[in-house]
Amino acid sequence: MRIQITNGHVVDPANGIDKPTDVFIADGRIAGIGKAPAGFAAEGTIDASGCIVCPGLVDLAARLREPGFEYRATLESEMAAAAAGGVTSLACPPDTDPPLDEPGLVEMLKHRARLPEFAHVYPVGALTVGLAGQRLTEMAELAEAGCIAFGQANRVILDTQVLLRAMQYASTFGFPVWLQAQDPYLARNGVAHDGEVAARLGLTGIPVVAETIALATILHLAQETGARLHVTRVSSAAGLEMIRAARAAGIAVSCDVAAHHLHLCENDIGYFNPHARLDPPLRSLRDRDALRAGLADGTVDALCSDHTPVDDDGKLAPFDEVEIGATALELLLPLTLKWATEAKLPLARALARVTSDPARILGLDAGTLGVGRAADICVFDPKASVRITREHLKSQGKNTPFLGMELDGEVRFTLIEGHLAYSAPMG
Amino acid sequence: MTRNPQLNRNGELQHLLTIDGLPREIIAAILDTAEPFTEVAEREMKKVPLLRGKSVFNLFFENSTRTRTTFEIAAKRLSADVINLNINTSSTAKGETLLDTVDNLAAMQADMFVVRHASSGAPYLIAQHLAATDRDHIHVVNAGDGRHAHPTQGLLDMYTIRHFKKDFTNLTVAIVGDVLHSRVARSQIHALTTLGVPEVRVIAPKTLLPTGVERMGVRVFHDMREGLRGVDVVMMLRLQNERMNGALLPSPQEYFKYYGLTPDKLDLAKPDAIVMHPGPMNRGVEIDSAVADGRQAVILPQVTFGIAVRMAVMSMLGGM
Numbered sequence: 001m002r003i004q005i006t007n008g009h010v011v012d013p014a015n016g017i018d019k020p021t022d023v024f025i026a027d028g029r030i031a032g033i034g035k036a037p038a039g040f041a042a043e044g045t046i047d048a049s050g051c052i053v054c055p056g057l058v059d060l061a062a063r064l065r066e067p068g069f070e071y072r073a074t075l076e077s078e079m080a081a082a083a084a085g086g087v088t089s090l091a092c093p094p095d096t097d098p099p100l101d102e103p104g105l106v107e108m109l110k111h112r113a114r115l116p117e118f119a120h121v122y123p124v125g126a127l128t129v130g131l132a133g134q135r136l137t138e139m140a141e142l143a144e145a146g147c148i149a150f151g152q153a154n155r156v157i158l159d160t161q162v163l164l165r166a167m168q169y170a171s172t173f174g175f176p177v178w179l180q181a182q183d184p185y186l187a188r189n190g191v192a193h194d195g196e197v198a199a200r201l202g203l204t205g206i207p208v209v210a211e212t213i214a215l216a217t218i219l220h221l222a223q224e225t226g227a228r229l230h231v232t233r234v235s236s237a238a239g240l241e242m243i244r245a246a247r248a249a250g251i252a253v254s255c256d257v258a259a260h261h262l263h264l265c266e267n268d269i270g271y272f273n274p275h276a277r278l279d280p281p282l283r284s285l286r287d288r289d290a291l292r293a294g295l296a297d298g299t300v301d302a303l304c305s306d307h308t309p310v311d312d313d314g315k316l317a318p319f320d321e322v323e324i325g326a327t328a329l330e331l332l333l334p335l336t337l338k339w340a341t342e343a344k345l346p347l348a349r350a351l352a353r354v355t356s357d358p359a360r361i362l363g364l365d366a367g368t369l370g371v372g373r374a375a376d377i378c379v380f381d382p383k384a385s386v387r388i389t390r391e392h393l394k395s396q397g398k399n400t401p402f403l404g405m406e407l408d409g410e411v412r413f414t415l416i417e418g419h420l421a422y423s424a425p426m427g
Numbered sequence: 428m429t430r431n432p433q434l435n436r437n438g439e440l441q442h443l444l445t446i447d448g449l450p451r452e453i454i455a456a457i458l459d460t461a462e463p464f465t466e467v468a469e470r471e472m473k474k475v476p477l478l479r480g481k482s483v484f485n486l487f488f489e490n491s492t493r494t495r496t497t498f499e500i501a502a503k504r505l506s507a508d509v510i511n512l513n514i515n516t517s518s519t520a521k522g523e524t525l526l527d528t529v530d531n532l533a534a535m536q537a538d539m540f541v542v543r544h545a546s547s548g549a550p551y552l553i554a555q556h557l558a559a560t561d562r563d564h565i566h567v568v569n570a571g572d573g574r575h576a577h578p579t580q581g582l583l584d585m586y587t588i589r590h591f592k593k594d595f596t597n598l599t600v601a602i603v604g605d606v607l608h609s610r611v612a613r614s615q616i617h618a619l620t621t622l623g624v625p626e627v628r629v630i631a632p633k634t635l636l637p638t639g640v641e642r643m644g645v646r647v648f649h650d651m652r653e654g655l656r657g658v659d660v661v662m663m664l665r666l667q668n669e670r671m672n673g674a675l676l677p678s679p680q681e682y683f684k685y686y687g688l689t690p691d692k693l694d695l696a697k698p699d700a701i702v703m704h705p706g707p708m709n710r711g712v713e714i715d716s717a718v719a720d721g722r723q724a725v726i727l728p729q730v731t732f733g734i735a736v737r738m739a740v741m742s743m744l745g746g747m
Contacts, residue, residue, distance in 0.1 A: 194638045196639045199639050199642070202574030203574075205637075205638055271555075316524065316552070317546075318546030318549040319548045320547065320548075
């Protein structure tokens with residue numbers, strides 16, 4: 001099928017394109033930008049008037065909840081959410097039930113996700129069996145089954161010797177290791193940032209040192225083992241500063257932040273808002289501002305949704321008992337745009353953080369509109385505002401602190417390998 | 428930030444969930460309303476008909492004898508029907524959620540829930556749930572939630588201070604002990620600062636203070652002798668047994684030596700300083716018996732005033 005996307009403004013950070021022009025697609029690939037390849041006759045056109053045409057978003061963390069948590073979400077519901085959110089590639093953390101620690105599970109997930117309207121799914125394999133932090137998984141086998149990295153989601157490996165071995169083993173094969181930095185003892189029973197709000201509300205705090213101490217450990221181990229380390233969900237200014245320093249010292253480390261942490265802080269817990277119960281916790285305003293600056297200057301490589309659909313009952317409990325997380329696949333683009341507007345960043349620079357930069361971390365030839373690449377494309381109207389409501393959200397999880405808010409940036413079309421995976425309802 | 432659900436759109440008290448953010452006028456109104464109720468208890472006929480025909484459910488998800496009893500007495504003196512439910516956390520483990528319990532009781536025509544829960548914010552959850560299901564006519568009184576708030580305790584403490592000291596605006600008040608885990612301390616701090624007490628001190632080792640406590644408007648002391656110097660009111664906090672031996676404190680003996688209120692330490696306060704304690708006391712751990720039973724202690728009047736203050740809160744909420 002040959003498609004021409006006309007009248008749009010193409011923003012392709014990977015190739016430095018930022019101008020009104022057309023995109024030509026043939027056989028699921030980008031056939032040309034600006035000018036049609038010889039003999040191109042479009043069988044279909046997409047009118048992108050008033051819209052930005054950019055690479056489909058690449059999300060480094062989206063929980064699909066399969067296998068094991070189908071009451072919270074299914075592959076079908078979350079893939080519909082991804083398409084509606086303009087997300088065409090996503091990595092899913094291994095904290096399913098059972099965790100993604102066996103090749104069969106990964107193969108099954110990859111197989112289930114193999115529909116043309118589904119985003120490309122890249123599982124992050126469990127670094128240890130059952131995520132229990134004791135025995136290494138068959139990483140090489142898991143990689144063959146489709147895992148692109150290995151991690152622990154937000155479980156920790158308590159035993160630093162196991163952690164060292166896991167990183168050594170992963171680096172033997174050149175597999176990236178994705179770790180969240182949180183010391184489990186310092187974070188014990190914690191439900192919120194250890195700061196003014198937790199003090200007032202009487203919530204058990206998770207101090208910033210829980211992040212920095214764990215970070216020091218994994219940075220040292222990365223240096224020792226030569227493992228390709230990616231730190232997931234940095235939450236504090238101090239943590240970010242350590243990553244900056246580690247890089248300056250020559251340690252190969254990348255990191256990401258979650259979209260919520262770019263816009264919210266501890267104060268958004270308000271009166272025990274269950275949707276503000278996140279992991280890592282929302283920290284202080286100063287931390288939030290440091291994350292925004294770090295994402296702008298490149299210290300933070302990528303912005304992810306950290307999409308975590310939770311069923312309604314999971315949020316109907318006292319704050320310290322609620323399920324953790326927020327649904328966000330459909331919010332990633334509007335939250336990226338909101339940040340770009342507020343930080344007065346060029347759109348291309350902001351979009352790089354959700355397209356080409358995360359693709360680089362995943363080691364994928366994605367997040368680009370380069371000729372010959374897969375036609376994974378997001379067409380969105382940057383000025384159209386969307387009211388975030390339960391009805392609007394395709395995700396089975398309706399749990400978001402942004403519920404009821406208006407956000408700019410409406411996805412009009414999502415193409416996955418040239419296949420129209422989503423088109424916004426007219427009117 | 429969203430509106431505090433304890434005030435209705437007209438700024439009137441809908442529920443009593445916390446003292447944090449409660450306007451000074453409302454606190455004063457509660458204390459003023461409590462005044463005549465102290466006299467009810469001294470009558471032959473200890474009842475007033477303000478809540479006649481109303482059903483008050485004491486919904487206690489955490490053990491308490493004293494607080495539950497005082498709420499029960501207060502409700503009965505207002506002529507309400509009182510139903511006590513002690514729901515230990517194991518019944519939640521059996522499957523019924525907190526809100527299922529609330530829905531069931533609301534279906535029994537409850538007019539007021541007096542809630543104690545081990546989780547901070549649980550009464551908010553209930554109040555928000557009632558609002559979301561158009562049952563705003565049911566009032567919620569927080570009888571202690573986790574470490575967050577114990578507003579009626581804070582109010583009865585204010586009543587006691589006002590009774591003995593008259594004016595708040597020239598006082599120095601010290602709160603001593605486990606502030607970190609104390610809902611009482613948080614409610615006291617908010618009440619004292621709202622009522623214009625110029626200096627509120629907290630005295631505790633660093634392990635028993637929340638991070639950033641000074642941002643709640645208090646001066647922090649680690650040396651009890653220094654902290655007690657010249658104070659008008661000493662408010663002791665209870666130290667829970669499980670905190671005494673472990674990573675927070677080495678032993679009750681050492682705690683008593685450095686943070687227990689003894690006559691010689693009390694001598695550093697003003698000669699007419701009063702000593703308060705929310706009870707139940709651990710004699711020999713946070714307070715010496717000579718002080719607890721001494722002339723400066725107002726611990727038993729606190730209990731008496733507590734009933735009047737709870738009558739005031741319940742009548743203001745439910746008597747409309």
